[in-house]
Structure formats: C-alpha cells, structure tokens
Amino acid sequence: MTSTNGPTGAPLPAGGAALPRDLAAGLVVFLVALPLCLGVALASNAPLFAGVVAGVVGGILVGVLSGSHTSVSGPAAGLTAVVGAQLVALGSFPAFLMALVLAGLIQIVLGIVRGGFIAAFFPSSVIKGLLAAIGVILILKQIPHVVGHDADPEGDMAFQQPDEQSTFSELVEVLGDLHPGAAVIGVLSIALLVVWGRWKVLKTSLVPAPLVVVLLGVGLSFVFRELGGSWAIGSSHLVQVPVAGSAAEFFGFLQAPDFARLARPAVYTAALTLAAVASLETLLNLEAVDKLDPRRRVSPPNRELMAQGAGNVVCGLLGGLPVTSVIVRSSVNIHAGGRTKRATVVHGLLLLGSVALLAPWLNLIPLSCLAAILLVTGIKLASPALVRRMWAEGRAQFLPFVTTVIAIVFTDLLVGVLIGLAVSAAFILWSNARRPIRVITERHLSGEVVRVELANQVSFLNRAALADVLDAVPAGGHVLLDATGTDYIDPDVLELLREFAEQTGPARGVSVSRVGFRSRYRLADQTQFVDYSTRELQAAMTPEQVVQVLKDGHERFRTGQRLTRDLGRQVEATAAGQHPLAVVLSCIDSRTPAELIFDLGVGDVFSVRVAGNVTSRKILGSIEYGCAVAGAKLIVVMGHTRCGAVGAAVDLVCSAQTAAEATGCQHLDHVITAIQRSVDPHVCHRVERMAPAEKQAFVNTVARENVRRSVADLLGQSETLAGLVKQGRIMVAGALYDVATGGIEFLSGASSEPLHAE
Numbered sequence: 001m002t003s004t005n006g007p008t009g010a011p012l013p014a015g016g017a018a019l020p021r022d023l024a025a026g027l028v029v030f031l032v033a034l035p036l037c038l039g040v041a042l043a044s045n046a047p048l049f050a051g052v053v054a055g056v057v058g059g060i061l062v063g064v065l066s067g068s069h070t071s072v073s074g075p076a077a078g079l080t081a082v083v084g085a086q087l088v089a090l091g092s093f094p095a096f097l098m099a100l101v102l103a104g105l106i107q108i109v110l111g112i113v114r115g116g117f118i119a120a121f122f123p124s125s126v127i128k129g130l131l132a133a134i135g136v137i138l139i140l141k142q143i144p145h146v147v148g149h150d151a152d153p154e155g156d157m158a159f160q161q162p163d164e165q166s167t168f169s170e171l172v173e174v175l176g177d178l179h180p181g182a183a184v185i186g187v188l189s190i191a192l193l194v195v196w197g198r199w200k201v202l203k204t205s206l207v208p209a210p211l212v213v214v215l216l217g218v219g220l221s222f223v224f225r226e227l228g229g230s231w232a233i234g235s236s237h238l239v240q241v242p243v244a245g246s247a248a249e250f251f252g253f254l255q256a257p258d259f260a261r262l263a264r265p266a267v268y269t270a271a272l273t274l275a276a277v278a279s280l281e282t283l284l285n286l287e288a289v290d291k292l293d294p295r296r297r298v299s300p301p302n303r304e305l306m307a308q309g310a311g312n313v314v315c316g317l318l319g320g321l322p323v324t325s326v327i328v329r330s331s332v333n334i335h336a337g338g339r340t341k342r343a344t345v346v347h348g349l350l351l352l353g354s355v356a357l358l359a360p361w362l363n364l365i366p367l368s369c370l371a372a373i374l375l376v377t378g379i380k381l382a383s384p385a386l387v388r389r390m391w392a393e394g395r396a397q398f399l400p401f402v403t404t405v406i407a408i409v410f411t412d413l414l415v416g417v418l419i420g421l422a423v424s425a426a427f428i429l430w431s432n433a434r435r436p437i438r439v440i441t442e443r444h445l446s447g448e449v450v451r452v453e454l455a456n457q458v459s460f461l462n463r464a465a466l467a468d469v470l471d472a473v474p475a476g477g478h479v480l481l482d483a484t485g486t487d488y489i490d491p492d493v494l495e496l497l498r499e500f501a502e503q504t505g506p507a508r509g510v511s512v513s514r515v516g517f518r519s520r521y522r523l524a525d526q527t528q529f530v531d532y533s534t535r536e537l538q539a540a541m542t543p544e545q546v547v548q549v550l551k552d553g554h555e556r557f558r559t560g561q562r563l564t565r566d567l568g569r570q571v572e573a574t575a576a577g578q579h580p581l582a583v584v585l586s587c588i589d590s591r592t593p594a595e596l597i598f599d600l601g602v603g604d605v606f607s608v609r610v611a612g613n614v615t616s617r618k619i620l621g622s623i624e625y626g627c628a629v630a631g632a633k634l635i636v637v638m639g640h641t642r643c644g645a646v647g648a649a650v651d652l653v654c655s656a657q658t659a660a661e662a663t664g665c666q667h668l669d670h671v672i673t674a675i676q677r678s679v680d681p682h683v684c685h686r687v688e689r690m691a692p693a694e695k696q697a698f699v700n701t702v703a704r705e706n707v708r709r710s711v712a713d714l715l716g717q718s719e720t721l722a723g724l725v726k727q728g729r730i731m732v733a734g735a736l737y738d739v740a741t742g743g744i745e746f747l748s749g750a751s752s753e754p755l756h757a758e
Contacts, residue, residue, distance in 0.1 A: 018339035025338030026346025028210040028373070029072055032332050033059075033347060034354070034362065035239050035370055040075040044083040046093060046321055049242050049253040051075045052355050053320030057311050059348015062323060063341050065307035068299035071289045072329035072344045073311060075321040078281050078413035079274075083321060086270045093319075094258035095267060101257055101316030102271035107279055107309030116301025119283040125397045126420040127287050128390060129404025131381050133416060134288075134327050136409050138378025140167050145371035146186030148179025148237055159410050167409070181224035181231040182368040188220070189213045189372030197376075208336055210373045217369030233366055241359040250356055255319030274312075277414060278324045282308050284417055285325040292334050332377050400424035429461060437462070439469055449513070451480045451564055458489045463496055470500050476509040481523075482564060484516030494521055515564065533604045538579040538631050543731035546581045546634040551746070553599035558742050565601050574603035581605060582634035583626040585710065587613045591739045592640050606632060612645035612706065613637055614674040615713045624720045627730050635714065635721070635730060638744075639707040640737040642696065646703045649675035650695075654684030678705040700736075707734040707747060 033055050041051030058073030066073070083096070090096050110116075149170070159167050196202045196209035221238070224231040244250035261267050286299050304325065311323045333343050354362050382405075390401045403423045408416025438453040450473050455462070473479045481497060483489065489497075501512040501523070517523040541549075556562050583606040584594040594600070594607050606626040608619055626632045639646075649672045652659055659665065659672040679702055690698060711734045715722045724730040734747035 019342065021337040021339050022342040023346055024208040024211070025333050025336040025343040027350065028208050028336040029329055029333045029338070029343065029347040030350035030354070031210060031214055031365070032370055032373055033072070033074055033329050034241065034351060035367060036077070036328065037075055037351070038240060040077055040080060041321060043077070043080040044075075044321060045087055046083060046096075047253075047255070047319070048240075049355075050093075050255075050319055050321045052241070052351060053254065053318050054315050054323050056348050056352045056355075057315050057318070057320055058323040058326075059344055059346075059351060061314055061348075062307045062311040063344035063348055065303075065310055066299070066341060066344075067303040067307075068286060068289065068325070069295075069297055069340050070293050070330060070334050070338055070343075071286055071299060071304075071325045072333050072347065073282075073308065073323045074326050074329060076278070076281055076324040076326050077328070079277060079322055079324065081412065082273065082277050086273065089266060090261070090264075090270055092258065094255060095261040095264075096270070097255065097257035097316045097319060098259060098261045099267045099270035099274060099316075100320075100322055101313050102268065103274035103278065103322065104309045104312030104314075104316060106271060106275035107312060108306050109309075110275070110279060111302045111304070111306030111309060114302050115279070116283060116303075116305050118280075119287050119301040122284060122287050123400060123421070123424040124291075125390065125393075125400040126404050126417060126424055127284070127291060128386065129401040129420050130284060130408065130413070130417060131288050131291065131327070131331075132386055132401070133382075133405040133408035134331070134413075135378040135381025135383075136405060137167070138328065138374050139382065140171065140409070142371040142375040142378065144170050144174050146183070146190070146368050146375060147174055148182025148186070148368060149174045149177045159412070179230070179233075179237060181221070181227075181233050182237045182366060184224075185217045185220050185233075185366050186368035186372050189217060189369040190376060192216065193372060193376045210332075210336060213369050213373060214365055217366040218364050221364065221366050235363075237367055239362050239365045239367065239370070241355055241362045243359040243363070244356075253319070257316050274322055278308065278312065278322050279305055281414060282324045284413075285327045285330065288327050289325065289330040289334070292331055294334070295339075328374065328377070331381055332373065335377055335380055396427045400427060437466055437469060449478045449480050451482055453482045453484075454486045454489070456485055456487050458486060458493050460490045460492045463490070463493050466493060467496060470496075470504070473505075473508075473510050478511045478513065479505070480513045480515065480564060481517075482515050483518075483521075484564075486516065489521060494523070497523060533579050533581050535577075535579045538581060538633070541581060541633055543633045543728075547731065547733060547746075549581065550598045550634070550636065554597055554744050556599045557597055562599050563601075567602060570602035578603050578630065580626065580630060580632050582636060583608060583623050583632045584636045584638055585610070585613050585615075585619065585623065585714075586638040587611060587640055587643060587645065589640060589643065589739070592638065592737055594636075594638065597638075597737060597744065606630070611668075611671045612643065612649070612675045613639050613710055614671055614706070615710055615717065616670070616674075620714065620718050620721075623714065624718060627724055628720055633730055635732045636735055637707050637710045637714070637733070638735045638737055639703045639710075640739055641700045641703060642739050643699070643703045645671055646675055646706060647699050648672060650679060650687060650699055650702060652676070653679050653681055654687070675702070675706050678702055678709050704736050704747065707736055710734070711747075 034052075037051035037055040038048050039051075040054075041048045044051075054075035058075070062073040086099065087093065087096050090099065192213055193209050196212070202209070221233040224233050242253060244253065282304060283301055286301060286304055290297065290299055308324060315321065315323055329347075333347075336343075338344075390398045400420055400423045404416055404420030406416075407419035410416075411419075437455060437458075439450065452466075452469055454466075458466075470479070481501070501514065504510075505512045513526055514523055515525050517525060553563075581604055584598075585608045586592050586594050588609045588611050594605060598605070606622075608622055608626075610616075610619060623635060627635065648659065648663070648668075652662060652672060653676050655662065659668040687695065687698070711732055714732055715725065721730070721732070725732060736745045736747060738744070
C-alpha cells in the first residue's frame, strides 16, 4: 500500500514498508532527545534523571496512546520556567511530583470532555510562526554548542538563560570561547548533513545521516583525545547520562510523589497551572507537527490530551518531569523519515535501554555533533521559502506570523504564541470593524436599490461603520438590508437597524427592505421594491430600455454580482399573470440558459429553445404570441460559440450522409438543413484540411451568420412581427454568447447570403 506523495514527489511507504524508516528515525530522535532530556532537567533545577524518565514515558506510553503518527513527546523546554517556579513554590521535588499526578488527571478529564476543540482556533499564521521561531531558536541556541561553548544547558530554549546570559549575548561569548576539537566536529557534521541531504545516492540510502554524524563525532573525539591539549574533548562537551553502578542504584534514581502534600492548597494550584500550560503547549505543537507531516494527517486533539495526561500521571509516580508534545523532537523525527508512531516508541525504548545498560558508551558522544543535527533541522523549519509564502499571503497573515517569530525568540514559546494570537485577533477585529458590510448598488427593474450585505458576525465594533453607510443612502432612495449570511448581530446594531427602518429612513423618504433576518431579531423580511416584470413596468419600457436591461444583467452575470432576488415572492406575485419584457430564442445547449446569462427573475422573459436557434412555423407562432398578445418589447436570437449543431452542419455540408444517417436522430435533418443555409457548399475541400483551431473559428463564424439569418427569417416569414417592428412596438436583435469567456456580443444587421470561407 502506498500513501500520498512526499515533498520530493516520491511515494511515502505505509504499513510494514515504513518499518525501516521508523527504526532509523527512532534512533536519530533518541540521539537528539537524550541530551535534550538532561538539558531540560538541568534548566528546570530538577534531578537530571527526571528528564530521562519523562523521555522514556513520553516515547513509550504516550507514543502508544497518542493518535498522532509523527508527534514525539517528552520533557518540554517551554515548561522549564513553570517547573522551576513550582519547585520553589512547593519546596521539594516529591511535592512537585504530587502536583504532576493531579495535573495528568486534569488533562485526562479535559480530553474526555473534548477540551481539545481549542486547537481549531489557532490561526495558521501563528502556527507557522511557531515553526519558524523554533527553527530560528535552534539555529541561535545550537551555534554555541556546535563550536564547543556549552555554558547553557542543551535543552534551554528561553531567551533569558539560567546562566544570566541571553540568546544573543551567548553568541557574543562564543567568539572568546571556541573549542577547536568540538568546533571541527560540529562544522564537519553540518557539512556532512548538507551533502547527505543533496546527494541523491546518499539521501535515498537506508543509513540515516545523523547516525553517520554521531559515529564521525565519536571517532574524531578519540583522535582529538590522542592529540591532547586544547584539542581534547572533555566531559563538559560530551553527553552526560547518569551512570548507575548496579540495578539497585539505577532504581534509586526514581522518586515517588509525596501523597502527604495532598492536604496543601498550593499543590492543587500547581496542578492546575501545569495542566493548563502543558495542555496548551501540546495542542500548539500538535497542530504544528501536523503541518510538517508529509501526508498531512490530522491528529485527534482530545485523544492527545488523554495520552499526555496518562503520561504525566506516570511521570509523577516515577519521578519524571512533565511531558508534552515537543516540536523539536517531532520535527527531527519527520525530517529523519519517521512515518508512524513506531518511531516515537522506538526512541523511548532506546532511551530506556541506553540509560540502563549503555550509559558509559553514550557519554562518548560529543554534544557538538548532536547540536549540528538540531541546527540543520532549524534551518529546515525556518526556511526562506516559508517567509516568502507568508509575505505573499498579505499583511493580515505576515504580521501575525513575524510577530509570533520575534515574540517566541525574545521570550518563550507560550508567551510568544499568546502575543501572536493577540496580534492575529487584532487583525480580525480591525478587519471586521473596517469592513463589517458590503455595499452594492443594484439596478432592479423598478430602479436602483442600495443593498447592504451584513457580515457573518456583526459586533458593536461595526455600529459606527454601519451608521455611516445608512446615512449615505440618498433621500428618497431604497435600501435593502441583507442578513442572509449573518449568524450573529449585536443588540446595539439591531437597535440601530430598527430605528433606521421605523423612524430615520421613513423620515428621509428612504424605503427599507429586509431579507434574511432570523426570527429572534424581530425584524421580519420585507421587500418594498419591484424585482420582477409587472404590467406597469412592461408598458412603460421601450425596446431600447429592455435591451439595456439585458446588457446590465449580463454584466452582473459576468462579474459575479447578481441581483438579490426573493424567488418565492416572485412565484407568488406572478401566479396570477405574466408580463415578460422580452422573448429569447436560444439554442438548447446546457451552457446557455438565458435567465442566468441575463440575470433575470421569474416572469421576466419568454424562453424559446431549439438546437441551433433556428426558426420554424411553431417557433414563429410562439414568438408572435409573446409579442403581439403578451406584450414583450424585444426579441433576442442568441446563438453561441462552439455550438454542436453548427459544427455538425459544417461537417455534413459536403457529406453524402444525411444527419439522420450520421447521428441516428430521425428529425435532426430539419435543424441541420436550416443551419447549412449559412454555409457555402463550395468550402468542402477547405473544411477537411482546416487545423482544429481554424475549424473552430470557422464554426463560430457560421454560428454568428446563422443568428443573423434567423433574425432575417423572423421578419421575413412573419408579417405579424414585421408589422410590430414597423410600428416601433418591438425590436429584434441578434447576439452571440461565448461559452468560453461568458461574454456576449450583440450583432447588428441581418444577411440572407451564405457565408464563404476565405
């Protein structure tokens, strides 16, 4: 089985075929996660082994329970400040563990009551800003580690660091504290990762580049140790996993919660704080990870909350730090080729096995090669292409995006995201306040109507703008308040609308119509203008005015600004009688409905349709009735481009077959023969040699001439219609509709001569 394509266009493996990739990705994530687990613990002022416990639980337990395929959970750098503050407030790590158990239970309850719905309210610009910000932070934070300046913990992601340095001051410190051995390993690791990602042979190999980087780093560290001096890689530049001398000592690293602290209110305050912050960070990161997933799979947020809650309960019982979905490890997982949750579980199992059995070997890995992996991941997250895409989407998307990036870089993840959300919300409110309505001047049959189309949500912020629009309606005019697409109207705005409809408008001679208002608003729908043809309108209009009505209607159709019509009201109003303005003789082609093309309502036109818009005695009788008896002022013969009937007539003009023989249609000869009068029979040799485009243009030209001929036939074969034209009571016009562009051309003149091919 093969899923959708990945970023490179190659099919992504699924099921068992993904196992090798998942195993390799799990190994890479393990190598990166191990120092991060220790660094987060150090930055939180918690026992180092607590970070490892959280990594194991986040990988195995949360990995199994989660519905996400690519998210990796563990101790989060974004929680270091919260964890540190709660440790101080509670006074001991066991008391903190008790609060963590309660926080996990709260998260489980949040998942059960479907609290994950909040994830749907994170704007995409903020989520993309989160991804880019994490990328920028990885680049800035890992540069010191790449060159051997390791003053701050590996897992620290905040702008202000525990060593009283900041992200940028740390970069300045690097200039005076380069470690040559670590720097060589870091730079070579970056070069190897870049080459590996661009060389197709290496990129498609089963060996993951990060594993080769780690092996390179370990090998070079042995070489530099032999060189000695400033080149030797010391323990401060290596992974530092706690080493247990025995099984008893290993299990002694675990700590249990202090259940006696359940009586202290501070524990519950800490639990609520941890649950709220961990849940928010999980939902944010989960949304971001789904955007990185090549298959664009959607993770269930409520199930994730329950999985994270279960993980935090277990972490609290075993002496671990809080776990959340972590964007750094998740992005490493995706870029390393992880396809299913097996990669997450594998990374957890490797963490467990390594700290229990392989700690001395892990402590040989240089931090600079792991920092290189994270730095390259950061470059992928904060790619210039992402910035260009956001810029192209406009100010309303770019400013929340860039604000989120800057805020996260200069504060921390949660504070930065909240600032980004505030900016995004401000844009929404500003846009809503500036453009709460859409004002369109419509030209109905009875005159101009100002349609005021309300937005989906009309708040008190929109009151001033709406008042300005209503004040601008000219005295004696007509306004239509359209709430068809509105779900909510603020009471203050409703009061404004009622006052205008009942007092202000009538005092100025403004007629107010309403449509689409919900019953709870106590503003019943009311139409006070005529939007269909009546006896009075029909009698008052000249043929020239009717032509203009059709032209105006077509322009609305072409530009997508069709009139607002109450079709149900029109049905009722025209039930007793009809007074159409025009008769339209058109082709039966499904692409040429006259009522839509001319933006007309019920009862506005007679519509006569026949293949090829040709005339016959029955059609003449219908048109004569529409004009002489029903009072229509205009006849429009409307042909169209790419007409099948005209094309068939051209193909058969020199054929030995009849239309009936060629198509199996018994009565089609009458239509084809009528159209062929507009084609010169001497063009047979030319038609057969025409290129497709040239032939199509010729068919369209024949269709135009066929319209002119039909106009001439109407006047030449009907004394009734000819007499009405002579009296000035009606007008006959030809038109050609372009099915490709939606445009229409009104033709002048008629011809009885056949068309010749040039």
